[in-house]
Amino acid sequence: LKVLASAPEFYPDLVSLNVVPSIVDLLNHDNTDIAIDVVQLLQDLTNEDVLDDNDDSARVLVDALVDNSALELLVQNLHRLNDSDPDENAAVYGSLATVENMIEVKPAVAELVCEKTKLLKWLLGKIKVREFDSNKQYASEILAILLQSSTVNQKKLGQMNGVDVVLQAVAMYKSKDPKSSDEEEMLENLFDCLCCLLMPLENKERFVKAEGVELMIIIMKQKKLAYGSAIRALDFAMTKYPPACERFVDVLGLKTAFAAFMGKASDATT
Numbered sequence: 391l392k393v394l395a396s397a398p399e400f401y402p403d404l405v406s407l408n409v410v411p412s413i414v415d416l417l418n419h420d421n422t423d424i425a426i427d428v429v430q431l432l433q434d435l436t437n438e439d440v441l442d443d444n445d446d447s448a449r450v451l452v453d454a455l456v457d458n459s460a461l462e463l464l465v466q467n468l469h470r471l472n473d474s475d476p477d478e479n480a481a482v483y484g485s486l487a488t489v490e491n492m493i494e495v496k497p498a499v500a501e502l503v504c505e506k507t508k509l510l511k512w513l514l515g516k517i518k519v520r521e522f523d524s525n526k527q528y529a530s531e532i533l534a535i536l537l538q539s540s541t542v543n544q545k546k547l548g549q550m551n552g553v554d555v556v557l558q559a560v561a562m563y564k565s566k567d568p569k570s571s572d573e574e575e576m577l578e579n580l581f582d583c584l585c586c587l588l589m590p591l592e593n594k595e596r597f598v599k600a601e602g603v604e605l606m607i608i609i610m611k612q613k614k615l616a617y618g619s620a621i622r623a624l625d626f627a628m629t630k631y632p633p634a635c636e637r638f639v640d641v642l643g644l645k646t647a648f649a650a651f652m653g654k655a656s657d658a659t660t
Contacts, residue, residue: 398444401435401451410454417463425467426481432460433484436491448495455492456502464488465507473525482525486532493535500536504543510536514552517559517580522573530559530579537586544586548593554600556584560616564608567615574615581619588626594634597627603637610646621647 404410416428432455434440441448455461464485471478471485489509493499503509513536516529536543547553559580568574587593597603602623609620624643628634638644 398440398447398451401444401447405450405454410451410460411458414455414458414460414463417460417467422470422478426471426477429464429467429481429484429488432464432488433491436488436495438491438494441491441495445495452492452495452499456496456499461489461492461499461503461509462507465503465509465512468509468512473523479525483528486525486528490532490535497539501540501542504536504540504546510543510547510550510552514547514550514555518555520562522569522576524572527572527576527579530576530583534579534582534586537583541590544593545590548587548590548596553584553587553593553596553602556580556587557597557600557602557605560584560609561605563614563616564605565612565614577616578619581616581623584623585626588623591631594627594631598634598637602627603634603643604641607638607641607643607646 413428413431417425419425419428435451436448436455468482468485471482473479473482489499489503493503510533513529513533516526517533519526537547560577563577568577588597606620606624606627609616624634624638628638
């Protein structure tokens with residue numbers, strides 16, 4: 391099967407021979423090592439480098455994976471993997487990569503995986519962890535992908551207290567900068583998530599109630615790396631939502647904003 395991972399033209403045969411259900415069922419195996427091997431196989435089979443220029447074969451495979459509950463079993467398996475074990479840590483990454491690859495082939499998977507599984511809950515739990523690691527970074531990236539083109543996912547995450555969780559994750563950097571380029575990328579992903587979340591009206595309300603306006607102003611005052619991202623988040627929050635504008639004025643946000651833009655003007659003239 392690993393040999394087939396480099397020959398996507400045979401994927402339709404793989405599906406017609408009813409091999410996919412047998413592969414997917416092994417994600418449920420009591421032996422975690424077997425499940426880990428299956429995750430690696432699925433990651434290889436759906437790898438975008440392999441599927442490039444093989445659109446029809448890719449769709450056939452992804453449709454079969456969805457029909458055979460691969461999304462549900464991948465996410466269930468995530469909950470039993472331990473990040474402290476190197477092999478299981480790699481399987482966490484592989485599981486997220488497989489979901490991302492499936493979305494690339496079939497964008498509808500972005501809503502399907504949130505409808506059918508508890509992936510959003512798992513991702514929120516991951517970005518809440520204070521310590522930075524590569525899987526926290528990847529979790530932030532997957533979360534941004536799930537939110538970027540789906541109002542349904544934006545609203546669902548808002549109902550799950552997602553606005554508050556993302557604000558807490560961002561708040562870790564209100565007075566410090568990321569220590570590496572990977573951590574910097576994660577912070578950008580978190581702000582992408584926040585801006586996507588701020589598109590539905592009800593999430594703007596949640597943002598204001600969670601004192602998101604105040605947090606963004608604090609970040610602006612600190613003038614750390616997240617400075618520009620905080621301005622962008624405020625823009626999303628206040629667009630077509632007067633209560634956020636009023637809160638911004640009430641907490642003296644204009645003073646901070648004027649200082650920011652005057653500073654830019656001064657830089658431009660020097």
